Amino acid sequence: MMLPRALLVAAGLSLVSLTALADPLVVEDAQVRAVPPGSQTSAAFMTLRNPGQHDVVLVAAETPVAEAAELHDHRDVDGVMQMRRVPQIVVPAGGSTELAPGGLHMMLIGLVAPLAEGEPVEIELRFETGETQRIEAPVRRIVADAAQAGHTQGHAH
Numbered sequence: 001m002m003l004p005r006a007l008l009v010a011a012g013l014s015l016v017s018l019t020a021l022a023d024p025l026v027v028e029d030a031q032v033r034a035v036p037p038g039s040q041t042s043a044a045f046m047t048l049r050n051p052g053q054h055d056v057v058l059v060a061a062e063t064p065v066a067e068a069a070e071l072h073d074h075r076d077v078d079g080v081m082q083m084r085r086v087p088q089i090v091v092p093a094g095g096s097t098e099l100a101p102g103g104l105h106m107m108l109i110g111l112v113a114p115l116a117e118g119e120p121v122e123i124e125l126r127f128e129t130g131e132t133q134r135i136e137a138p139v140r141r142i143v144a145d146a147a148q149a150g151h152t153q154g155h156a157h
Contacts, residue, residue, distance in 0.1 A: 023133045024050070024052065024056045024127055024129075024131055024133060025048045025049060025050055025056055025058075025091060025125070025133060026048075026049040026050075026051060027046050027047070027048060027049075027125075027133075027135045028046065028047040028049060029045075029046055029047050030044065030045070030046035030123070030135050030136070030137035030138075031044070031045055031046070031137050031138055031139070031140045031142065032044045032045075032065075032108065032115060032121045032137045032138070032139045032140070033045070033101075033139075033140070033141075033142045034115060034117045034139050034140060034141045034142070035111075035115060037114045038114075039111060040109070040110060040111055041107060041108060041109050041110075041111065042066070042107075042108045042111060042115060043072075043101070043105045043106060043107055043108060044061075044063075044069070044099070044105065044106040044108060044121070044123060044137055045099045045100050045101065045105055045106075045142070046098075046099050046135075046137065047096055047097070047098050047099070048089070048091045048096060048097045048098075048099065049091070049095075049096040050091040050092060050093055050094065050095060050096065050097075051094070052093055052094075053093050053094070054093050055090050055091065055092050055093050056090075056091045056093075056127060056128075057088050057089070057090050057091075057127060057128035057129075058071065058088060058089040058090075058091065058125055058126070058127060058128075059071075059087065059088045059126055059127060059128050060125075060126040061106050061123055061124065061125055061126065062123070062124045062126070063108060063121060063122060063123045063124070064112075064122060065108060065111060065112060065113065065115065065121050065122075066108035066109055066110050066111050066112065067109060067110030067112065068107075068108075068109045068110055069106055069107070069108055069109070069123065070085050070106070070107045070109060071085065071086050071087070071088065071089055071104070071106060071107075072084065072085055072086060072104070072105055072106070072107045073086045073103065073104050073105075074102050074103055074105075081102075083107075085107075086104070088128065089104055101142060106123070115139045116139060117139050117140065117141060118138055118139060118140075119138065119139045120136040120137070120138050120139075121136065121137050121138070121139060122134060122135075122136055123135050123136075123137055
C-alpha cells in the first residue's frame, strides 16, 4: 500500500518540477545594439509576450558582456525626452510589452569587451517571483530615428 502512495508523491513532484522549468515569457526579436569599439554602453531590445493568466513582472537582468544591465524607459518631460531607470517592467497576462529604441529597453552598462555584430549575447531575465529565464540576443546594427540618435553614445549614469 505504501508503494502506490510513494509513486503518487513522486509523480506529483515531477509535475511541480516541470511546471517550475517552464519559461514565464516568450521572447521575440531579441537583439543587442551594435556600438563602435570603445563604447561603454549598449542596449537590448525585444518583445516580451506573456501567454499566461497572470502578469509577469521583470525586475532585473544580467549579462556577462556588461558590468550592469538596467531596465530603462524614455519619457517626454516638458518636451524633452529623458531616459530613466525603472524598477520593473510589467508584461500583462495574455499580452505583450515591447522593449524598443525610444521606449522601454535594457541598458548594458560597462561593456567588458567589444560587441561583434552577429555575436550572440546571453541575457538572464529575473522576475518578481524569483524565477529566471536565459535568452540569447544577437548583436545587430539598429538604426534609430533622429530623436534616438546617439542613444548609446556618451550616455552617462
